[in-house]
Amino acid sequence: MSEGENIMSAVTTSFPGTAAEWRLPSRGKVAMAGLIIAESAIFTIFVVAYLFYLGKSITGPTPQEVLETPIFYTVCLLSSSLTIHLAAKFLARGIGFAFLGFWLLTIALGGLFLYGTALEWHRLIYEHGLTISTNLFGTTYYSLVGLHAFHVTAGLVMLVIVAVFGLTGRVGIKQSGRIEVLSMYWHFVDAVWIVVFTVVYILGR
C-alpha cells in the first residue's frame, strides 16, 4: 500500500468475509434503555427503604389507617400505556390524525393520574395530618410516591412539547423513531407504578 492512500484514510481495505450489511441498534433506544436501568436502580433504593421501614414508625398515622387504594387513577395511568403505544403505531404508519388523537388522550390520562395523586395527598395532609415529617411512613410514602409523580410530571412535559409540535403539524413519520423512544420512557413510568402500587397499597397494608 502506498503512502498516498494512507493519507486519506488508514484502513479502507475491505477483507473478504466482511459482512456487506452493517446494522447497529438505534442509539436513542439504547440510551433510553440505559436511562431506564439507572432510574430502576434509584426506584429500587426507595422501594427498599419503604419496605424496610414498614411498621417502624414510632407515631401514627399508619398506612392501614389512612391509605385508600386508587383503583380508578391506576387504571387511567396503565391504559395511557396502551394509548401511547397506539399513537406511536399510527405515526409509524403515517396516520397523523389518529396519532394526535391518541397522544392527547395519553396526556389527559396522565394528567388525570396526577390529579388523583394531588387529591390523595390533599386528603392525607388536611384530614389525617400526615406530612413528610410526621413519621417514617410519611417520609417514605411521600418520597416514593412523589418520586414517581415527579417522573410522571417530567413525562407529561415531554408529551406536551410533542403535542404542541404535533398540533402545529411538525410531527410526521420522520419523527417516528423519537416518538418510540419517548414512549419507552412512558411505559417505564407505568411499569414503576405497578411496583409502587403493589408495594404501597397491597403489601404495605
Place this chain on the structure above:
Amino acid sequence: MSSNAITIPGTQIQTRPWVDELHQWVTTVDHKRLGILYMLSALMFLVIGGVEALIIRIQLMHSHNDFVSPEVFNRMFTMHGTTMIFFVAMPVLFGFANYLVPLMIGARDMAFPRLNGFSFWLSFLGGLLLYFSFLGGSGLYGAGNAPDVGWWAYAPLGSRAFSPGHSSDYWTLALLVSGFGSIGTAINIIATVLCMRCPGMKLSRMPLLAWLNLVMAGMVLIAITPLSAAQIMLLIDRYLGGHFFDTQAGGSAVLWMHFFWIFGHPEVYILIIPAFAFMSEIIPVFSRKPIFGYPVMVAATVCIAFVSMSVWAHHMFSIGMNSYANSFFAITTMAVGIPTGIKIFNWIGTMWGGRIQFKVAMLFCIGFLFQFLIAGLTGIMQAAVPFAWQLTLSYFVVAHFHYVIVGGILFALFGAFYYWYPKMTGRMLSESLGKWHFWLFLIGFHMTFDVMHIPGLLGMPRRIYTYEPGRGWDTLNLIVTIGSFIQAIAILVFVANLIISYFKGAEAGNDPWDAWTLEWSISSPPPAYNFATVPTVASRRPLWDLKHPEDPDSRYE
C-alpha cells in the same frame, strides 16, 4: 508498509485570539476536547487533593503534633477522600473513555455530543460546588465550613443535629450533581459502543478498552444511582424534616451504610476496570504480542462486574450482622479474586515470550501488576471476617485501599498518559523525565503505603488526629510522611514533563509505538473529524492487518 509521520494538509493550528480559543473550549462538544477537559480538571483536583493528603501526613508526622487544628484535620481527610474519588479518579477515567472509545471503534464522535458536554460541566461544577463550601459552608450558624464528616458521611453525622450549617449540603449536592453527570456519560459510552462502531467492528473484534469501558458504564448505571438516591434521602432529611436516617424517629443509621456501600464497593471496580483497560492495550503493544485470552478477558470483566455488586457489606462486618450475612459477603468478596486473578495471569501470559520494550508506559504497567496483586491479597485477608473485625478502621485498611487506588489505578493511569499523550498532543513525553517520575513515584509509593500497613497492625486507627508517643508508631509515621513527599515530587516531575514535552517534545507522528488499534491510523493530534473516510476492520488488530497484508490477523479469527 511504513508507519512514518504523515502530515495532513489543512490541520495546522491557526493562531486565534485567546478569547476565541477559550470560547471554543468552553462550548465544545467534540469528544476529544471534552476528554482533555476532563483530564485537566482531574489534574487540577489531583493537585488540590494531594495538598490535602500532605497536610494530613504532616499532622501525623510525629506524636502530639498540632500542625493543624482537629477541625481542619477532619475537613482535610473528608475533602481528600471525596475529591480523589469523585473529582479526580472518575473524571480522568471518563476523560480517557471519551477520548479513546470513539477513536478505537472508528466513530466520528460519541453518540450524544451535547449530552457529553453537559455531563462534563455537571461533574466539573459539582467539584467547584464542593470547594465553594470553604467560602459558603458556614451559613447562618457560623459552624463548620468544608464538609468534615468523612467521605461516607455516616448517619447520624450527616444530619442537621450533628452537621449544622451548610457544609454537608455542599457535600450532598456536589455528589448528586456530579453523579448525574456520571450517569449521562455512562449512557453516552454505552450508546457509543453499541451503536457507533465502524463496519466490521463486531463486539468480538472491539479493542478491550472499548469492551471494558462498556462494562464500566453499565456498572455506573447500577452503582452510582443508589448513591444519588441516598443523597436525595439525605436532602429530604436535612431540608424537609424527613426521618430516613433519623434514629430518634425509628430511622436506621445502618440503612445509610448499606446504601452508601452498595454504591461504594462497585465504585472501586468502576475505577479499576478502566485501569484494566489501559493495561490490556499497553502491555500487548510493548510485549509485541496480541493480548493473551481475549474472550476470557471479556468474560472475566463481566464476571467481576456481576460479583462486585454483591460484596458491599464487607465494609460493614463490624456493625454486627448475623453470621449468614457475614459468610455470604466474605465468600463473594473472596470470589472476586478469581476473575481478577485470571486477568493478571492473562497479562503475564501476554508478556511471556514477548520482546518486551521497557518504555515508561510499560514500566508503570509492570508496577501495576505487582502492586495490584499485593492490594488484592490484603483485600482477601480482610474478607476473612475475624481478621476484618480486628483491623477495621485501622491504618491497615487505609494502606490496603491506597494500594488499590494509587498502586493500581494511578499507576495504570500514568501508563496511559505516557502511552496516549503523543496521540493527544502530537508530542512524545520525555522518556528520561518519565524514568525519574517512575522511579521516584515507585520509591515514594512503597515508602508510604508498604510501611503504612504496620501501624495499622499495631492498632493505629484511621482518621485519628494525633497519637501518644511510645506506641511504636512515630518512626513509621515519619517514614510514611517522607514517602508521601517523594510521591509529591514525582507528581511535580510528571506535571513538568507534561508541560515541557508539550512545547519541546519530539514529534510523535501517527504511530510512535507501532501499535494496532485504529486511533494510531490517524494524525496526532487527530483532526476534528477523526477519520477522513469510515474505516472498515476485519480483525482485532486492524493496523497489523494494514502493515502486514501478507499475514493479516483476519486469517486466524
